Amino acid sequence: PELTVAPCRLARQFQPPPPHLPSYRAMLLGEPGVGKSTLARIFGGVEDDYDADFAVEDYYQRSVVVDGEETTLALLEFCGQAGEEWLDDELAHAGDAYIIVYSIAERASFERAAEMRIQVRKARQADDVPIILVGNKSDLVRSREVSVDEGRACAAVFDCKFIETSAALQHNVRELYHGVVRQLRLRRRRGDL
Numbered sequence: 001p002e003l004t005v006a007p008c009r010l011a012r013q014f015q016p017p018p019p020h021l022p023s024y025r026a027m028l029l030g031e032p033g034v035g036k037s038t039l040a041r042i043f044g045g046v047e048d049d050y051d052a053d054f055a056v057e058d059y060y061q062r063s064v065v066v067d068g069e070e071t072t073l074a075l076l077e078f079c080g081q082a083g084e085e086w087l088d089d090e091l092a093h094a095g096d097a098y099i100i101v102y103s104i105a106e107r108a109s110f111e112r113a114a115e116m117r118i119q120v121r122k123a124r125q126a127d128d129v130p131i132i133l134v135g136n137k138s139d140l141v142r143s144r145e146v147s148v149d150e151g152r153a154c155a156a157v158f159d160c161k162f163i164e165t166s167a168a169l170q171h172n173v174r175e176l177y178h179g180v181v182r183q184l185r186l187r188r189r190r191g192d193l
């Protein structure tokens with residue numbers, strides 16, 4: 001596979017969050033076409049009632065209230081093709097958490113997601129970074145190629161959280177981001193971040 005780490009401008013344009021709030025960065029990874037931009041736009045408030053602070057390209061930052069506590073979450077989208085060595089050092093350290101997305105209607109994207117998890121784990125061995133495996137496009141019932149059980153089992157092997165979403169129907173998208181914040185808080189409370 002080719003090495004094409006496309007310019008992830010967003011990660012480099014990161015704006016400092018408000019100092020009074022705990023803040024985290026989550027990075028979206030996954031094959032092209034699995035729905036990363038759509039998931040990010042929902043988070044950014046472009047497509048629902050969320051009120052985004054601002055949006056630059058594929059990068060969104062906003063405050064979210066989860067379990068009664070406010071946090072700033074920045075969402076970075078990795079815009080490159082995934083080759084063998086796609087995860088350069090900068091990208092591997094750009095996220096406090098990694099959201100790895102595949103399409104339940106495309107088995108190849110599921111397999112690629114597995115490779116991505118391996119690479120993230122390898123690059124971040126020391127700090128046990130939270131990884132959330134996301135099976136998107138759950139609305140495509142008739143063209144499903146990856147079962148819920150497979151997704152769940154795969155996540156369990158790698159000690160990831162797992163959720164199926166439909167960005168198209170905005171199903172489980174809020175749950176996904178809230179889950180990310182909860183994971184990050186857990187790690188921070190344990191003193192890992």
Ligand code: GDP
Pocket residue numbers: 030031032033034035036037038039136137138139140165166167168169
């Ligand atoms: P990205 O390349 O990973 O950023 O994927 P995009 O967000 O650009 O989405 C690729 C295509 O899949 C677009 O046509 C989206 O409208 C569509 N798409 C994204 N999420 C869903 C979903 O949950 N269900 C369905 N049916 N289509 C989706």
